[in-house]
Amino acid sequence: MSEPILVPIEMDQSWRYAATAAMARFCEGLKECRIEALRCEGCGRRYLPPRPVCGNCHLLLRDWVPVRDEGRLAAWTVVHVPILDARSGRTREAPYGMGLIRLDGADTTLNHYVAEHDPSRLAIGLRVRAVWRERLEGAIDDILHFEVLR
Amino acid sequence: MNPVAVIGTGQTRHARARDDASQPELVREAAARALDDAGIRPRDIDAVVIANMELFEGRAWPELWVGEAAFAAGKPCLKVATGGTSGTSGCIAGFHQVASGLFDIVLVVGFEKHSEGHTQTGMTLTDPYWDRAVASGAVGNFALSVSQYMAERGVTELQAAQVAVKARRNATRNPHAHLQMPAITVEEVLASRPLAHPLRLLDMCPQSDGACAIVVASGDKARKLNPRPAWVKATATRHEQPYIGDIDRRLITMRTLRDAAREAYASAGIREPLKELDVAEIYEPVSYAELAWYEALGFCAEGEAGRLIEDGVTEMDGELPVNPSGGVLSTNPVGASGVIRVAEAALQIHGRGGDRQVEGARTALATGYGVYAWADVIVLADRP
Amino acid sequence: MIRSSAIRIPFRYAAGTAGSRFLAALRDEQRILGTRCTSCARLLVPLRAFCPACGIEMLEEVEVGPGGTLQSWTLRADGTAFALVLLDGASTGIVHRLLGAAGEARCGLRVQARFAVDRRGGILDIAGFEPAQGGAA
Numbered sequence: 093m094s095e096p097i098l099v100p101i102e103m104d105q106s107w108r109y110a111a112t113a114a115m116a117r118f119c120e121g122l123k124e125c126r127i128e129a130l131r132c133e134g135c136g137r138r139y140l141p142p143r144p145v146c147g148n149c150h151l152l153l154r155d156w157v158p159v160r161d162e163g164r165l166a167a168w169t170v171v172h173v174p175i176l177d178a179r180s181g182r183t184r185e186a187p188y189g190m191g192l193i194r195l196d197g198a199d200t201t202l203n204h205y206v207a208e209h210d211p212s213r214l215a216i217g218l219r220v221r222a223v224w225r226e227r228l229e230g231a232i233d234d235i236l237h238f239e240v241l242r
Numbered sequence: 243m244n245p246v247a248v249i250g251t252g253q254t255r256h257a258r259a260r261d262d263a264s265q266p267e268l269v270r271e272a273a274a275r276a277l278d279d280a281g282i283r284p285r286d287i288d289a290v291v292i293a294n295m296e297l298f299e300g301r302a303w304p305e306l307w308v309g310e311a312a313f314a315a316g317k318p319c320l321k322v323a324t325g326g327t328s329g330t331s332g333c334i335a336g337f338h339q340v341a342s343g344l345f346d347i348v349l350v351v352g353f354e355k356h357s358e359g360h361t362q363t364g365m366t367l368t369d370p371y372w373d374r375a376v377a378s379g380a381v382g383n384f385a386l387s388v389s390q391y392m393a394e395r396g397v398t399e400l401q402a403a404q405v406a407v408k409a410r411r412n413a414t415r416n417p418h419a420h421l422q423m424p425a426i427t428v429e430e431v432l433a434s435r436p437l438a439h440p441l442r443l444l445d446m447c448p449q450s451d452g453a454c455a456i457v458v459a460s461g462d463k464a465r466k467l468n469p470r471p472a473w474v475k476a477t478a479t480r481h482e483q484p485y486i487g488d489i490d491r492r493l494i495t496m497r498t499l500r501d502a503a504r505e506a507y508a509s510a511g512i513r514e515p516l517k518e519l520d521v522a523e524i525y526e527p528v529s530y531a532e533l534a535w536y537e538a539l540g541f542c543a544e545g546e547a548g549r550l551i552e553d554g555v556t557e558m559d560g561e562l563p564v565n566p567s568g569g570v571l572s573t574n575p576v577g578a579s580g581v582i583r584v585a586e587a588a589l590q591i592h593g594r595g596g597d598r599q600v601e602g603a604r605t606a607l608a609t610g611y612g613v614y615a616w617a618d619v620i621v622l623a624d625r626p
Numbered sequence: 627m628i629r630s631s632a633i634r635i636p637f638r639y640a641a642g643t644a645g646s647r648f649l650a651a652l653r654d655e656q657r658i659l660g661t662r663c664t665s666c667a668r669l670l671v672p673l674r675a676f677c678p679a680c681g682i683e684m685l686e687e688v689e690v691g692p693g694g695t696l697q698s699w700t701l702r703a704d705g706t707a708f709a710l711v712l713l714d715g716a717s718t719g720i721v722h723r724l725l726g727a728a729g730e731a732r733c734g735l736r737v738q739a740r741f742a743v744d745r746r747g748g749i750l751d752i753a754g755f756e757p758a759q760g761g762a763a
Contacts, residue, residue, distance in 0.1 A: 096261040096262050098261060101300075103300045107370075109370045109371070111371055115371050115372075119371065139488075140487065141369075141371070141372045141485065143484070147482075147483040147484075147488070148483075166390065166491075167386040167387065167389045167390045167491075168386065168389050169382055169385035169386050169388075169389055169438045169439050169440075169441075170438065170439040171379075171381070171382045171385070171437075171438040171439075172435075172436045172437055172438060172439075173379065173381065173382075173437060173438065175377060175379065190382055190385075190386065190438075191386070192386050192390075192486070192487060200485065200487045200488050201486075201487035202487055203373075203376055203383075203386070203485075203486055203487055204376050205376065211439045211440075215393075216389065216390065216393050231371075231375060232371070232372055232375055232376060233375035233376060
């Protein structure tokens with residue numbers, strides 16, 4: 093065949109997403125460093141992020157419960173692949189720690205950054221606490237990362 | 243429900259980049275081979291299912307551009323886009339169409355051309371409020387689950403490396419497979435570049451360009467066209483809640499795969515999978531996942547997966563060869579990967595597995611895995 | 627509450643065997659190529675690797691145009707016009723830009739391809755279709 097031709101086209105798209113009512117309340121709370129979960133009246137599970145229904149019980153979620161900005165590592169890793177920080181527009185330098193954090197008062201875990209990138213100093217069960225940014229915008233990355241409480 | 247069988251399969255040469263073929267040409271390559279293998283003509287096809295993750299190639303309606311290449315022009319055609327399970331769920335959709343009695347012959351084609359876009363970026367397009375600002379990507383997400391799996395079940399990096407080696411060595415006997423690494427060793431896996439602790443480069447699946455097609459036929463037609471049809475004994479699918487944090491200790495609990503396996507085994511009358519299955523093609527996006535799937539699929543007791551790989555039970559000469567094709571670890575065009583599992587399982591029943599044929603394979607398992615925890619389980623056998 | 631989210635991804639699509647041949651002919655030879663199916667005799671434009679109706683891998687390469695007939699056309703609010711053109715010899719039409727014909731555009735108008743000066747192996751190596759010299763069909 094003649095030399096293969098490749099056609100370059102850049103996708104450049106933006107969208108405007110409406111939040112659920114629950115997520116809107118949750119995000120507003122973040123502006124005041126307040127975290128809340130929604131508790132299912134059927135199974136008792138406390139959901140972060142909040143959402144309209146419990147997927148297992150099919151019940152509407154209405155029962156807001158407070159959640160501390162502190163909890164335990166349920167899982168962890170150290171990532172070596174540099175990633176773009178959506179807020180700063182700069183690359184987040186690797187290696188960086190990540191974890192699944194079970195905050196006190198919630199049953200689901202939160203996927204977030206952990207300020208520790210030495211694998212020998214990370215373990216399931218460690219207590220961590222949120223470090224909040226100076227400027228709060230009402231988004232999950234108002235939490236800059238979680239620090240390990242030693 | 244009418245008896246349904248896979249009577250033909252076709253695959254492309256899978257590779258990092260197939261710049262020589264447009265998306266329709268890639269689909270055509272697999273679809274034409276499947277028709278040839280099944281001994282049918284385009285006009286014999288009653289309906290077509292396309293499996294593809296349209297966002298990864300950044301164009302709307304894959305079935306529009308590639309439909310005619312899959313012989314779908316003028317026919318009913320559906321698309322399935324469910325991440326890694328696109329292929330297996332697409333096959334199940336095809337099985338259902340034929341089993342309903344409304345269609346006699348259905349073609350299922352899965353494909354992906356990862357080289358044309360940037361899949362890792364595409365994959366970040368989940369919930370904009372919760373997921374996107376805190377993305378660790380597919381590798382990071384798996385690594386989180388692996389840390390729990392290792393802590394609770396005691397699997398080791400060495401055992402995972404043995405899975406990675408088994409996959410790539412098996413792939414050397416598969417002319418379609420993308421990664422060909424005949425000299426791979428566990429040392430090489432353990433020395434490969436770290437991606438997200440403890441996952442290393444060679445623990446991960448590649449991104450491949452490729453397509454795979456199967457021809458599904460109803461009972462009478464199947465018997466006329468293939469001396470050894472691969473009969474569909476059971477299918478099961480499970481989806482999940484939206485966030486990775488909703489799933490407790492994912493690789494350990496994996497309720498979707500466990501429930502789907504339970505249902506499929508019950509339908510197929512399987513009580514001891516390790517004994518009653520002759521071969522398994524399971525969807526393993528990382529080495530550790532294969533170990534977790536051994537436990538979820540009941541190949542061994544909880545916590546025994548490491549022993550299974552160490553004892554060679556799942557090697558080609560073991561009691562239950564797992565992924566003679568080389569698996570997803572060797573070839574991964576996402577939309578096709580699930581179809582490849584079904585095609586490779588069917589090939590084993592057909593007796594057309596070539597150098598990767600498991601002698602006397604009569605009952606085969608094919609599974610799919612997608613997004614965080616979606617699961618498909620399919621059982622094929624040499625009798626309806 | 628509304629959140630904006632943007633994405634930018636560069637894609638590079640393989641034109642494939644048929645597409646590369648078609649685009650190279652535009653770029654290097656200023657020729658428009660189609661393929662004739664040896665079974666149904668339809669002449670498909672652009673050049674294809676197989677006939678969608680017959681399912682066979684055909685196919686005889688045939689040059690079409692540069693002249694053709696306007697099968698249909700439309701004008702956008704911003705003034706750009708698009709044409710569905712049946713090139714001479716072809717069985718299938720192609721959509722492209724209609725150049726400078728706003729006043730006289732009508733179904734059946736004779737048109738011809740105008741090639742771009744700067745050609746890169748893309749469909750816009752044809753700049754568009756304009757009324758043929760010598761007027762109506």
